[in-house]
Every structure is written in C-alpha cells, then in structure tokens.
Amino acid sequence: MQIWNSLNEVPQDFGPCVVTLGNFDGLHRGHQEVLAQVRAEAAARNARSVALTFDPHPALIHRPESAPAQIMGLADKMVAMGDLGLDGVLVMPYSLEFAQQSPEEFVKSVFVDALGACAVVVGHDVRFGRGNTGDLNTMVGLGAELGFDVVVVDDEGHDRRWSSTWVREALGKGDVDTAAQVLGRRHSMSGEVVHGAARGRELGFPTANLSPDACGIIPADGVYAGWLVDADQHRWPAAISVGSNPTFVGVSRQVEAYVLDRPAEPVEAFDLYGQHVVVEFVQRLRGMVAYTGPEALIEQMHQDVLDSREILREH
Structure with missing residues (x-):
C-alpha cells in the first residue's frame, strides 16, 4: 500500500481510483465495511482503491478543548489499512486554511485532479468542505458535473451503528470485550517501554511500562488479561495494570504489563527497555483497589496472574 502525505506525492498516473474519505479513528467494523466496498468497486472498475484521511484529526484543530481521545495512532492506522488491502492512503495535513476550501474546491483538487476518481464511496451522512456545508446531495451533483459516480454505503441492519464513539464509551468503562466487538479486533496500545519506579520488580512482578506518550486510548483503571x-x-x-496504583502514594497513571511466561533469569535475557511494543487488552479482571499494604497487594497479584493465565488459555 502506498502512503502519501500531500497531494504532490500522489503519482500523476496512479488513477483511476475509487476513493472514500473519513477520519477512520479506530478503523472499526463500520469503517471496514466502507473500505471493503471501495475495494469491491475498484476491482469491478479495474481501478485503484484509495482512502483519504486527515492528520491531525479535524476536531483537534476546530475544538481542541473538547476533541475526543484518539483510539489509535496514525502509524497503527496505516498498518491496519494496509492489512485491509487498500492500494493507497492519502493523509492530508489538516489546518484551518485547508478547512476553508469550498466543497467544490475540495472535491476537484483532491478527488478529481490528484486521484483521478472514477467513483467516490460515502455514507448517507457524509459532510465535507468549508463549515461541513457539503453533503450527499452535493457530492452527487459534483459527481455528475466532474465525471465520477457516487456509491452510497448502507449501514443499516445493525442494532446500533458501529462508531468510534461506541468504542470510546466501552473503553471508558473498561469493557474491552464490547470494544473488541465493535473494532473487529482487540483494542491495543503501542509505545516504547520505559523505566518506571521499579516497584513491580521489588514486589516480584517486574513490568514493562509503556511511555506516557504511547498511542491508543487508555482504558478504565483496573487489571486486564x-x-x-x-x-x-x-x-x-x-497481566496488564492500568492506573495509579492507589496502594502507593504519588504514583502517576500508567500502563504496565507483567509478562507471565518470562524466560529464565538472568533479567538481561528478557530486556524490553527501549523496545516499541504493542499491548492488547483481552478481558478486564477487576478495578483498581487500594490495599492495606504490600503483602495484600502481592497476594492479589498472584491471583491476577492465575486469572489471566486461565483467560488467555481460551484465547
């Protein structure tokens, strides 16, 4: 899959293309259905399949104080899109200046001039252009004028529409099972393993601590398999711990994973520091609890390991 970060990077002879657009945060099952339609249309038309997305998320530009947390980072999104078999992804830098384009200017410069769109795949609620004034009727009219078809994806047939909002709601409750159902895969975070306070090692449970700038939404505090x-x-x-560990004072919120089947010591045989890792959440075991002291916490951690092993044996 080719990835372009500006219109100038798209090869002039890349088209014709079947194109869709969206933020694709989380790349959930609704997004996957749209992209499957893009691939099917492209195959039928002997064209290339392309998705247009934006970086940063438009909400971070227009309303940064209330912008939703991003389910996944851009790099992880590109990997996931590549796994879905797209031919190309255009990542448009999003800015207030870019947002001032009229619907007509946006469609002509991106879909027609840069990508040579022969068809555009959208949902019923598509919005685009300055002030989101472009809608489905606008797109159909522009298609007739500029020479591309508009294919509308029907997202009916589900009890609830797949959405990034649904994923965020589930993760906010620690319900990684529901999040996985909406995403079509387990929720994950990715980032560098950094040094922590080494408290887990002191307790006999050395953990891999994710960097504070790791990508992906942090689920609700608790312990997860x-x-x-x-x-x-x-x-x-x-066994993955999320939170500030209320048993100890002054610990900031963090994500740390205790690997169950570590290689035999010495410790150097299993050194993850500095590595870029992915942490996948399978099931929440419990919420975060303040224990009376280290002994009670250690006893609970042993139980968490047993519970995690039992759950993961089924996965």
Missing part, C-alpha cells in the same frame, strides 16, 4: 507483542513480533501472555 492481555498480550504483549515485542519488537520481534513475539506474543507474550500478560
């Missing part, structure tokens, strides 16, 4: 995927793509079963 999941997987850690290291830089060599090895999948390790893990």
Whole structure:
C-alpha cells in the first residue's frame, strides 16, 4: 500500500481510483465495511482503491478543548489499512486554511485532479468542505458535473451503528470485550517501554511500562488479561495494570504489563527497555483497589496472574 502525505506525492498516473474519505479513528467494523466496498468497486472498475484521511484529526484543530481521545495512532492506522488491502492512503495535513476550501474546491483538487476518481464511496451522512456545508446531495451533483459516480454505503441492519464513539464509551468503562466487538479486533496500545519506579520488580512482578506518550486510548483503571507483542513480533501472555496504583502514594497513571511466561533469569535475557511494543487488552479482571499494604497487594497479584493465565488459555 502506498502512503502519501500531500497531494504532490500522489503519482500523476496512479488513477483511476475509487476513493472514500473519513477520519477512520479506530478503523472499526463500520469503517471496514466502507473500505471493503471501495475495494469491491475498484476491482469491478479495474481501478485503484484509495482512502483519504486527515492528520491531525479535524476536531483537534476546530475544538481542541473538547476533541475526543484518539483510539489509535496514525502509524497503527496505516498498518491496519494496509492489512485491509487498500492500494493507497492519502493523509492530508489538516489546518484551518485547508478547512476553508469550498466543497467544490475540495472535491476537484483532491478527488478529481490528484486521484483521478472514477467513483467516490460515502455514507448517507457524509459532510465535507468549508463549515461541513457539503453533503450527499452535493457530492452527487459534483459527481455528475466532474465525471465520477457516487456509491452510497448502507449501514443499516445493525442494532446500533458501529462508531468510534461506541468504542470510546466501552473503553471508558473498561469493557474491552464490547470494544473488541465493535473494532473487529482487540483494542491495543503501542509505545516504547520505559523505566518506571521499579516497584513491580521489588514486589516480584517486574513490568514493562509503556511511555506516557504511547498511542491508543487508555482504558478504565483496573487489571486486564492481555498480550504483549515485542519488537520481534513475539506474543507474550500478560497481566496488564492500568492506573495509579492507589496502594502507593504519588504514583502517576500508567500502563504496565507483567509478562507471565518470562524466560529464565538472568533479567538481561528478557530486556524490553527501549523496545516499541504493542499491548492488547483481552478481558478486564477487576478495578483498581487500594490495599492495606504490600503483602495484600502481592497476594492479589498472584491471583491476577492465575486469572489471566486461565483467560488467555481460551484465547
């Protein structure tokens, strides 16, 4: 899959293309259905399949104080889109200046001039152009004028429409099971393993601490069964702690994974520091609890390991 970060990077002879547009945050099952339609239309028309997305998310430009947390980072989104079999993704830099384009200017410069669109796949609620004044009727009219078809994806047939909002709601409750159903895969975070306070090691449970700038929404505080995927793509079963650990004072909120089946010591045989890893959340075991002291916490951590192992054995 080719990735372009500006209109100038798109090869002049890349088209014709079947194109769709969206933020695709989380790349959930609704997004996947749209992109499947794009691929099908492209195959039928002997064209290329392309998605147009934006970076940063438009909400971060227009209303940064209330912009939703991003379910996944841009790099992870590109990997996921590549796995879906697209031919190309155009990542348009989003700014207030870019947002001032009229619907006609936007469609002509991006879809027609840059991508040579022969068809555009959209949902019934598509909005685009300055002030989101362009809608489905606008797109159909522009297609007739500029020479491309408009294919409308029908998202009916579900009890609730797949959405990024639904994923955020579920993760905010620690309901990673529902999030996985909407996403069509387990929710994950990715980032560098950094040094922490080493408190887990002191308790006999050394953990891999994700950097505070790791990508992906942090689910609700608690302990989860999941997987850690290291830089060599090895999948390790893990018990994952999310939160500030209320048993100890002055600990900031963090995500840390205790790998269950660590290689034999010495510790150097399993050094994840500095590695870029992925942490996948399978099931929430419990909320975060303040214990009376380290002994009670250690006892609970042993139980968390047993519970995680049992859950992961089924996955």
